[in-house]
Amino acid sequence: METMKVQNITPNDLYWKIRYNASRCTLCGSCVAACSFRAIEPKVERRRMVFSEGELPEPKQRFSAVPVIKQVNSIKNYCRGCGICEKVCPNDAIGPVRNPDTRHPIITRCLAGDSIKRGGRKNLGSTTRTLDKIRIGRISQMTDPSLDAQRHTFDLLAPFGRILPPAKLPMGVTPEGLLQMQKEAPPVGWIYPVIIGDMSIGALSWRMWEAVAMATAYLNEECGIPVRMCSGEGGMPVRLLKSRYLKYMILQIASGHFGWNRIIKAMPHMTEDPAGVLIKIGQGAKPGGGGLLMAQKVAEHIQAIRGVPKADLLSPPNHQGLYSIEESVQKMFLSFNAAFKFRVPVAIKVAASATSVSVFNNLVRDPYNIVGGFFLDGIDGGTGAAHEVSLDHTGHPIVSKLRDCYLAAVNQGRQGQIPLWAAGGLGKTGDLAADAFKMICLGANGVFTGKLILQMAGCVGNDQGRCNACNTGLCPVGITTQEPALVHRLDPERVAQNIVNYFLAMDQEFKKLMAPIGNSSLPVGRSDALVSVDKPVADKLQIQFVC
Amino acid sequence: MCRIGAIKSLDYTHPSQALLLMQSQQKGHDNSGFAMVMHDLGGIFESYKHLPTLSLACTDEGVKVAEDILHAAGFNRVMQWVPETNPLPGLDINAMPNYLFQTYDYPKHVRHLGQKEKEDLLLNMRLKLRKALERDEMGFAYSFWPDVVTLKEIGDPKDIGTYFNLWEPDSKFTAKVITAQCRQNTNYDIVRYAAHPFHLQGYTTLANGENTFYLKNVELQRELHRGYIGFESDSQCFLYTLHYVHRELGWPLSYFKHVITPLPFEDIERRDDKEQLLAIRQSLAHLEINGPNTIIGVLPDNTMFTCCDAKKLRPVVIGRNERMVVFSSEVCGINEVLPDRDWETDIYPHEREVVAVTNDLEVQRWRQ
Known part of the structure; x- marks a missing residue:
C-alpha cells in the first residue's frame, strides 16, 4: 500500500x-x-x-x-x-x-x-443588519390620516444632477408676475429612486447585460417607471449608444477608462443624451482596489468594445493624475460636463469610508456647482471579482455613513444640493423597498443595486460562500461568464421579465410604506418616521429609541 | 384638530367678531387658548401705522427688561395701550401679569435709513427681546412691527375674551385684518409662542393640520434665516416658507403654493413653465409640506390668502358680503359673523387653488 x-x-x-x-x-x-x-x-x-x-x-x-x-x-x-x-x-x-x-x-x-480571489459579497457570518433594527414607527392615524396606497397618487422620483440653492436659481420675475429662467441651471433628471447599479458588459454575459437593458427599456416605455441603468466600466454596444434607449443609461467611467474610446467615437452619432455620467472612484465591495476582469472573461466582443487584447484587465486603484478632490472637480467633472455640453449630469461614486464626509463636504462646497450626485457604496456591496481579503475585511457599512453625509449637509444648510445615492448590501434579504425606504428616511435621495439584480436573474450565489465564482468566467447560470455554452443557459427574456416584475412589486411596496406615514412624495431625511429598538443604533443615526 | 378663522374687512372691525367666528366652532377645537394677530389697525393705533408696535405679555420685571433694551437701542415710546383686564373669579385663563401694546418711534440714527434696514432692525430687536425675556419666563415678545398687534393666551377662549373685555365691541381696538385661532399646541408642550397665528416681518400665518414634513422643513429653515427660530409648532414652518419665498426670494405669492405642494411630475411635464416649476421643486424640496393642512396667511400689504394641502385633507370655506370677507374652517363660524350673506357665493377652495383677497376685497382664485 x-x-x-x-x-x-x-x-x-x-x-x-x-x-x-x-x-x-x-x-x-x-x-x-x-x-x-x-x-x-x-x-x-x-x-x-x-x-x-x-x-x-x-x-x-x-x-x-x-x-x-x-x-x-x-x-x-x-x-x-x-x-x-x-x-x-x-x-x-x-x-x-x-x-x-x-x-x-x-x-x-x-x-x-x-491571494484568494472571488466574486460575490462579504462572506463573514454577520450579525443582524442595522436596517433590520430599524422600523417605520411613526404611523399617521388621527390628526394626519394615512394615505391609501391604492387610491392616492404618489410621486416616487429622485433627482440626479446638481441642485442649486434657491437663492442662486437664475430666475427673475417678469412684469406679469411670472418667474422666468434667465440662464441655464445645471441639468437634473428626475428618475426612479432605484438605479440598476454599475455592472459592466465584461463582468456580465452579453445575454445578462442585454436582459437588464431590456428590462430598463420596458420599465420606462411600457410601465412608466423611469428606471436608469448604469453601464459599469467597459462601455456598451455601439448600436445602443446610437439608439434612443441611450437616454435610460448612465455611462460610467472608471480608472481604466475602458470603453470610452468607442463612446467618444459614437458621440457625433448619438440621437439622445445619456441619463448621466458616473465617475467611479471606488467600490464598496473592494474599497481601494480597482476593477478586475480576468483574461478568461475577455471574450472577443469584450475586446472589441474595450479595444484591448485578451489579457487580465486591471483598472488602477485610483484615477491616474488625480491627486486631490479639488483636482477631480476641476478636471474630471468639468471635462465630462463639457463633453455633453453641460446637458448631462455628472456624478461621482465612492466607497464608503471613515473619510467620506470630508470628500462629500469638499464636493458640496465646490463653487462650480457641477457635481451632480454622490454615490456612496458600502461594504456589503457585491463585485464580479476581488481579493477575498478585501471583500471580507475592508470597507465601511453604508447606513451610518450615508446618515453622516446627510447630516453634514444639513449642518451647512446644503441638504439636497448634491443628491445622495446609497448602496452596499441593500435588498440583501430580498426586500429592497424596505431597505431603500429606510435609507431615504435617513437622507438618501435614492439607492442603487447590483447584486440583487443578478439574484433576480437566477444567480445561485449567496453570502455564506455558495458559488461566488463570478471571477472565474464559469458562472453556472450564464450571468457572469462569456463562455457561449454557459451563456446560453440564460434566457434573457425571462431575466428581463423577472426584473420588471420585481420593480413592479417594489413600486407597490414603496407606496405601502409611504401611505401609513401620510407622505405622497419621498420622505427624504424624514428620520422622525424611523424608530430603533437598538439604543446605540438609534443614538448614532439620531432616530428615536424605542423598546 | 384646530379651527382657524380670519376676517378681512373694508371697515375697522373689533376682535369680538373674531371671537364670534371661532365660538361656534368650539366643538372642533379644545378651547385651550386664544391667539390673534391683527393687521391694518384702527382705533388708538390708526395714527401710528408707520411706527412699530410691540406686543408683549410679561412679568413686572419683564416690562423693565424690555423697555431698557428698547431705550438702550434708541427707540422712543410714543404710545402705550394696556388693555383693561377683568379678572373675575372662576375664569379659565392662565394670565401673565402684564399685557402691553407699546408703539415706538425709530432711533434717530435709523430714521433716514431705507425700509429694509429698518425692517431688519425691528426683527433684530424682537429676537433680542425674546431672548432676554426667556430667562425665568419673564415674558413673551410676540410681535414688534408697524400696524400689527398680537395677543396670545392660555385658557378658554370665551374666558380670555371676558378677561380682556373683548366681547364688548368698541372703536379703540380694531383692525381691518384679524386672524384668530382657539387652541394651544396640545400635541406638544404648552408654550405661549406655540399658538398660531405666527408673525414675522409683516407676514402672518395660521394653519389647521399636521405638517408631516416638519423635520425636513425645520432642518433647512434653521440655516436659512436668523428669524427662523422657535419651531414650537409644525405650523411655524408655513410662516417661514412664506417669508422666505415671498420676501427673501422676492417671488410672487402664487409660487408659495408651488413650493409647499408642488404639482406631480407628470403635471409639471405638461406645463409651459415646467423649467421653472422643476427648478422650484428641486431647489426647495425641503420646504415641501405633506400631511393634511389648511393655511391662512397675511402679507405685509395686508393681502389675505388661503390654500390647502395637495390632497385637500383639511377644510376651509370663504364667505363674503360687500364689506367683509371671512375665512373659516367651518361654515358655521361664517354664519355667525355674516348671517345675511349670499351663501351661494361661498367658496370651498380645492387642493390646487389659492384664494387671495386684496385690500379692496377683490377675491381672486388662482389655480396652481
Missing part, C-alpha cells in the same frame, strides 16, 4: 463535499456535463462483493468495475456548492453539502502562493 500523504487534498479539505448515491444514479452524465467548474467527474471504482450460492454459507467474493461520479480533489476545480448538479439530476442522486471542517482558506494560500 502506498504511503499516505497528509498534504494531499481530499474533499474534506474543501468548502463543499459531494453527496452521491450510486444506487439512485443512472449514469446519465447530466451532472458532469452541467458542472461548469469541472468539480465532478466520472470514475470507475473497484467493488468487492461477497456472496454465497449453496445451501450452507460458502462465502465467495467477486470484484467488479463500477462507474461512479466522484468529486475532484483539487484547489483549481473545486466544488463551489452551486447545486447545478442537483438541479439537473433526474433522480436526486447527487448534490453538494456544506463542509464545516473545510481547510480551504489555508490550503489554497499554501498551495498557490497567491
Whole structure:
C-alpha cells in the first residue's frame, strides 16, 4: 500500500463535499456535463462483493468495475456548492453539502502562493443588519390620516444632477408676475429612486447585460417607471449608444477608462443624451482596489468594445493624475460636463469610508456647482471579482455613513444640493423597498443595486460562500461568464421579465410604506418616521429609541 | 384638530367678531387658548401705522427688561395701550401679569435709513427681546412691527375674551385684518409662542393640520434665516416658507403654493413653465409640506390668502358680503359673523387653488 500523504487534498479539505448515491444514479452524465467548474467527474471504482450460492454459507467474493461520479480533489476545480448538479439530476442522486471542517482558506494560500480571489459579497457570518433594527414607527392615524396606497397618487422620483440653492436659481420675475429662467441651471433628471447599479458588459454575459437593458427599456416605455441603468466600466454596444434607449443609461467611467474610446467615437452619432455620467472612484465591495476582469472573461466582443487584447484587465486603484478632490472637480467633472455640453449630469461614486464626509463636504462646497450626485457604496456591496481579503475585511457599512453625509449637509444648510445615492448590501434579504425606504428616511435621495439584480436573474450565489465564482468566467447560470455554452443557459427574456416584475412589486411596496406615514412624495431625511429598538443604533443615526 | 378663522374687512372691525367666528366652532377645537394677530389697525393705533408696535405679555420685571433694551437701542415710546383686564373669579385663563401694546418711534440714527434696514432692525430687536425675556419666563415678545398687534393666551377662549373685555365691541381696538385661532399646541408642550397665528416681518400665518414634513422643513429653515427660530409648532414652518419665498426670494405669492405642494411630475411635464416649476421643486424640496393642512396667511400689504394641502385633507370655506370677507374652517363660524350673506357665493377652495383677497376685497382664485 502506498504511503499516505497528509498534504494531499481530499474533499474534506474543501468548502463543499459531494453527496452521491450510486444506487439512485443512472449514469446519465447530466451532472458532469452541467458542472461548469469541472468539480465532478466520472470514475470507475473497484467493488468487492461477497456472496454465497449453496445451501450452507460458502462465502465467495467477486470484484467488479463500477462507474461512479466522484468529486475532484483539487484547489483549481473545486466544488463551489452551486447545486447545478442537483438541479439537473433526474433522480436526486447527487448534490453538494456544506463542509464545516473545510481547510480551504489555508490550503489554497499554501498551495498557490497567491491571494484568494472571488466574486460575490462579504462572506463573514454577520450579525443582524442595522436596517433590520430599524422600523417605520411613526404611523399617521388621527390628526394626519394615512394615505391609501391604492387610491392616492404618489410621486416616487429622485433627482440626479446638481441642485442649486434657491437663492442662486437664475430666475427673475417678469412684469406679469411670472418667474422666468434667465440662464441655464445645471441639468437634473428626475428618475426612479432605484438605479440598476454599475455592472459592466465584461463582468456580465452579453445575454445578462442585454436582459437588464431590456428590462430598463420596458420599465420606462411600457410601465412608466423611469428606471436608469448604469453601464459599469467597459462601455456598451455601439448600436445602443446610437439608439434612443441611450437616454435610460448612465455611462460610467472608471480608472481604466475602458470603453470610452468607442463612446467618444459614437458621440457625433448619438440621437439622445445619456441619463448621466458616473465617475467611479471606488467600490464598496473592494474599497481601494480597482476593477478586475480576468483574461478568461475577455471574450472577443469584450475586446472589441474595450479595444484591448485578451489579457487580465486591471483598472488602477485610483484615477491616474488625480491627486486631490479639488483636482477631480476641476478636471474630471468639468471635462465630462463639457463633453455633453453641460446637458448631462455628472456624478461621482465612492466607497464608503471613515473619510467620506470630508470628500462629500469638499464636493458640496465646490463653487462650480457641477457635481451632480454622490454615490456612496458600502461594504456589503457585491463585485464580479476581488481579493477575498478585501471583500471580507475592508470597507465601511453604508447606513451610518450615508446618515453622516446627510447630516453634514444639513449642518451647512446644503441638504439636497448634491443628491445622495446609497448602496452596499441593500435588498440583501430580498426586500429592497424596505431597505431603500429606510435609507431615504435617513437622507438618501435614492439607492442603487447590483447584486440583487443578478439574484433576480437566477444567480445561485449567496453570502455564506455558495458559488461566488463570478471571477472565474464559469458562472453556472450564464450571468457572469462569456463562455457561449454557459451563456446560453440564460434566457434573457425571462431575466428581463423577472426584473420588471420585481420593480413592479417594489413600486407597490414603496407606496405601502409611504401611505401609513401620510407622505405622497419621498420622505427624504424624514428620520422622525424611523424608530430603533437598538439604543446605540438609534443614538448614532439620531432616530428615536424605542423598546 | 384646530379651527382657524380670519376676517378681512373694508371697515375697522373689533376682535369680538373674531371671537364670534371661532365660538361656534368650539366643538372642533379644545378651547385651550386664544391667539390673534391683527393687521391694518384702527382705533388708538390708526395714527401710528408707520411706527412699530410691540406686543408683549410679561412679568413686572419683564416690562423693565424690555423697555431698557428698547431705550438702550434708541427707540422712543410714543404710545402705550394696556388693555383693561377683568379678572373675575372662576375664569379659565392662565394670565401673565402684564399685557402691553407699546408703539415706538425709530432711533434717530435709523430714521433716514431705507425700509429694509429698518425692517431688519425691528426683527433684530424682537429676537433680542425674546431672548432676554426667556430667562425665568419673564415674558413673551410676540410681535414688534408697524400696524400689527398680537395677543396670545392660555385658557378658554370665551374666558380670555371676558378677561380682556373683548366681547364688548368698541372703536379703540380694531383692525381691518384679524386672524384668530382657539387652541394651544396640545400635541406638544404648552408654550405661549406655540399658538398660531405666527408673525414675522409683516407676514402672518395660521394653519389647521399636521405638517408631516416638519423635520425636513425645520432642518433647512434653521440655516436659512436668523428669524427662523422657535419651531414650537409644525405650523411655524408655513410662516417661514412664506417669508422666505415671498420676501427673501422676492417671488410672487402664487409660487408659495408651488413650493409647499408642488404639482406631480407628470403635471409639471405638461406645463409651459415646467423649467421653472422643476427648478422650484428641486431647489426647495425641503420646504415641501405633506400631511393634511389648511393655511391662512397675511402679507405685509395686508393681502389675505388661503390654500390647502395637495390632497385637500383639511377644510376651509370663504364667505363674503360687500364689506367683509371671512375665512373659516367651518361654515358655521361664517354664519355667525355674516348671517345675511349670499351663501351661494361661498367658496370651498380645492387642493390646487389659492384664494387671495386684496385690500379692496377683490377675491381672486388662482389655480396652481
